[in-house]
Amino acid sequence: MSSPAQRRTTIKDVAELAGVGVATVSRVLSGGSASAETRERVLDAATKLDYRPSALGRNLRQQRSGGIALLVPDITDNFYARLADGVLSCARSYREPVTIGVTGDDPEQEADLVGALLEQSMDRVIAVPSGDGEMWAPALRAGLSVVFADRRVWRDPVPGQQRVLDEVPAVLADDRAGVRTAVEYLTGLGHRKIGFLARHGQTQRTRAFRTAMGELLDEELVVPARASRDSAYAAASGLFQRRPDITAVLTGDNMLGEAAVLAARELDVRIPRDLSLVMFDDVPWAELCAPPLTVVAQPAQDIGYRAAELVMRQGRRPKTVMLPTQLIVRGSCGPRR
Template sequence: MAATIKQVAAAAGVGIATVSRVFSGAGPVSAATRERVLAAARELDYRPSAAARSLKTRRAGGLGLIVPDVTEPFGAALVAGVLDCARSLGEHVLLDASQGDPAREAEIVERMRAQGVGGIIAVPAGDPETWRPVVRAGTTVVFADRALPELPRVPAVLTDDASGVRSLTEYLVGLGHRRIAFLGATGPGRPADARERAFRATLEGLRVPVDEELVVAARPERDSAYAAAAGLLQARADVTAVLAAGHLVGEAAVLVARELDLRVPADVSIAMVDDVAWAELCDPPLTAVARSGHAVGYHACETAAREPSRRAAPGPLLLPTELVIRGSCRPPRGRSVREAGTSRAR
């Protein structure tokens, strides 16, 4: 026989109303109480009635989830995080992929709204006009991994990429690198993203000149990433380190270095943002900034499930990143580790 809300309340040592607030998001519940209720629900295999919640909240229920690509490592982890959170809340999730195309994203959004989802979690493709009417209509929207500056009041859950790039840039400069390439910048005429801005600001703060020829634009696509990496490493033999802004450009940098017979890290150090599985399997393993897609998805789902009055925030929720140091970086040729450390101390 299926567990009841009364049994969950008894197991958690709370009232039935408290259990109802946990699963509906309607009303304040402390973090400790919420976790106790969810743990009791998992233990009893309790499944809230979606039909009953729909009658109470007057919506069809469920969440829409839009990501660019379900096969991309960070996106896949984000989806898993949303699904894990939704399962704990008794919500179902309608998933679709936009392929980063704003027109396709707009079609998906309209279809999800027509199907009556209670809210939409999205990694937005970039066009704020897709989202303005959705927000005006009162549909719950939460952005994940990417925010739109034009819509500052839409809640967003992001990783602190600027902090991660800052730590990585400081690490490379501390090793003695001065000719550091940034691979994966935004294109000409477009504003720099958080990663590029952090790279530039960190070098300037450390009084290391920014060589504009070493800030190379590349789209997050394999062909574009490879072309950008090849053009950089063929044109600038003086580059001692490459900071790749994502795992696709990081992969391209490794491939091109091998094709040019550049030894990593003896000839060029390579590091990247996103600690994907293959980074640790490289020879040598790649230094990387680790970001948790699962945590982004989980927190985005939690945010979408809250009451509107508890959802507003003065800015995006920033989740921490971690610098994972491996064997792909070392001081430039002709410079010892001791010399690099002395320079860093100064």
């Protein structure tokens, strides 16, 4: 009787044996920078496991598996669900399948997924990146065709690789204009103590908020949250309790907006009498709130559709496609009392 086929060694197996991350293995085997000790450990592990890094892309374009990979932080989030719908709509017109991976905005989980895509010789990826650029530059050198959607990679832990990352095409909403319009609206209502709740990866929105606030900026009112509902609620509740003088808040996305509404309700903070609220993302429940929420609407489906068009395009592609946002005024904002 023949023995069962032995499982093929993967890049994750090499990472575990070497005691490093998948991104580090990818970087070393694709010729990227690493310390001599780390490089020796990775190469030694690859030799012991008889790992053959063909999936790192030496022949990716000749061995393309077809289809598009889409990496998003949370497929249950309304914004990312609509973005995915845009990708799927475009992919159908090309008769290309789409594989969806969820990163949880976790760089390690994102690195695992990128490594798996390289293993499968899939060469077209649309990603909402976590913000950590460590694994992306080696993956690009390995032949991965990448388009960033909604945000870019902002943190470059490997000196000299930011230029490579900057060349990746991106489809973005105009965060700066959206934040500026929201801040101008709130200050026009007389608000000066304005808070900002930002989730991991929302670097551009946070920068835009600081710029728009100018001399009115109070750094204590800029509060970060991790990519979970519990963290979002804790950030909103902590802000409202710590700074009862706050009169308005802008949230970086709909999860943070939901957390702000719940925290205000729990703390008996009345919207808009005690606190004006503007939320990034126009989601169906925003109109159902009492009062309905003022939002900065983003074209999520268009972002996904345009990103899919770019990743399918051969030859020269635009560096950045910037899509407009829109301030939709409802009942959650009022004049400062």
